[in-house]
Amino acid sequence: MSVGEVKAALRAAIEAARQGRRMLDQAATEADAATATANAVLHGSQHEEVTAVRQALDSARAEVRPTRRRFDATVEHANDYLTRLG
Template sequence: MNIDEVKQTISRGNTAAKQGRETLERGVTEARDAGMLAQRVTHDSAHDHVTQMSRKLNELRLELERTVRRYESAIEHANSYAARI
């Protein structure tokens, strides 16, 4: 594999990573929206299931946000490597 082929492979990988990041970003929005809706619907409830659900939705959103940042970092590092070779 020559340098140009490596750069093309990195570019295709970045395209896939960007698509994955966009999917995860939609997931972040949906998790945030679901959390806000659940909060409005259950605002006076102290039931264990309600508090667990709220906590789980928040954990989901935070994990999705972390994963989005990982994708961004991977894309950045791949671009940096491709520029150096």
């Protein structure tokens, strides 16, 4: 693989990571809206399945911020490597 091919692959990876971040942000926004609606409808419910779903949604929400950081770190490191290649 030539240096030019490596640079092209890095640029593609950077764009893919940026697109992944945008998609994650969009999905998180939509999930937050759906969760708010579900919480309003199911307010006060102690049903076992409702509780399990709320816990699953909370767990998923907790992963959004670390995943954003991973996307951002990928872009940053790939850009650094691209810069070093010249």
